[in-house]
Amino acid sequence: MPYRGIYAVCDAKNEYAEIIEHSNCYSGAAWSLYHYAKAPLILKARSTGNMIRYFMKTGTSNLELKPSVAAAGIESVIVQGDEVEITYAGLGGGGVGATRCRALADGVLSYRISESGGERCAKGTVVVPRRDRVLIGIDDTDSKDIGATWTLTHNIAKELDCQEAVYLSHALVQLFPVPEKTQNCMSTVLEFGCVDEKAKSRLVDSFKKALEKYSASRETGLVVLSDFYAKGLYSYSNRCRTERVSKADTLRCAEENNVEVLLDGNGVIGALASLPWFGRPEESIVPGTEIKPMSMEKTN
Structure with missing residues (x-):
């Protein structure tokens, strides 16, 4: 069940970004909103209809994933010229969302994903246009x-x-x-x-x-x-x-x-x-x- 779209809006200095995810399944997106909000880089997370918005610092972080409590998150947001690399990680079903669901969203230019599902810890990086x-x-x-x-x-x-x-x-x-x-x-x-x-x-x-x-x-x-x-x-x-x-x-x-x-x-x-x-x-x-x-x- 891929997301409809993933968009990266950046400030002029590329110090901050708002990652905006257009969901096809609101309950899954609500789960992500709850867990992703705990990631170190995310300053504020909120939903507007079926759009989930993560206002965050750019850069990398260390995610401490814990089942049921902090089971998924955004590990890094790296601006490379006119593209943005977003790396997600998640446990179990959160790993499926972190990989295939986002990799197959409209507008994704390229992606790298690991195997996901079951009890695996999975990781995926998607590349989207900088906006x-x-x-x-x-x-x-x-x-x-x-x-x-x-x-x-x-x-x-x-x-x-x-x-x-x-x-x-x-x-x-x-x-x-x-x-x-x-x-x-x-x-x-x-x-x-x-x-x-x-x-x-x-x-x-x-x-x-x-x-x-x-x-x-x-x-x-x-x-x-x-x-x-x-x-x-x-x-x-x-x-x-x-x-x-x-x-x-x-x-x-x-x-x-x-x-x-x-x-x-x-x-x-x-x-x-x-x-x-x-x-x-x-x-x-x-x-x-x-x-x-x-x-x-x-x-x-």
Whole structure:
């Protein structure tokens, strides 16, 4: 039962990575989440639907595998140019997951695996493309009569999803209700993992064209940021969730944080506020919830 996909998103210095695994069997992935979280390199582990996300340091570690308690884990994550080598190890059934289930996932470039199953301790290394995180923020694509930003953006993202620019997550972001809102006053952030600048450029160009074609509003906002954290936008985003923010403040903040503004209607205010909420769809919908910096220390 292979995983649907395994993706490695890295920071600019290749010091940290987020290994994102798209599961075909959630119960098996939940088992992995519990055991893998104990591995030394993993700083935080969580699930978003059937995506399991491991935020971790790159490098190697020594796994101390113990049946039933810490039966599997990620031993190393090594960045080699435009590729990432991920080494898994596991006991018994965890060894099958560490080898064949991941080796046969879509997008894996190559692999080395040992025999697995029964009472064996097995180990497997998969090689996947190194990816940069590309965040697309959108707001105000609907009107009082038709449309919904969250559905339009998801449909476009699904159409553009490919191995070079993988569609990783979609989050709705609750904003402070302003009189200009259509109804619920929410923006959307999409997260992609792109293998290179060419893939990013093709993705962004295609997305903008589709949005211009299908948006029902003249005030659409569209922004793009290539960044591992988007932490420079935390303060701005928190403001937008608790008070009215001016368009002038928005454009100034975008410039200060190297955010590309591709469509600058009034929706740009909410579009920019959405960016740091990538991969947090359960938190982003709660009014007033404050986004907090990602911890660089192990949290479990």
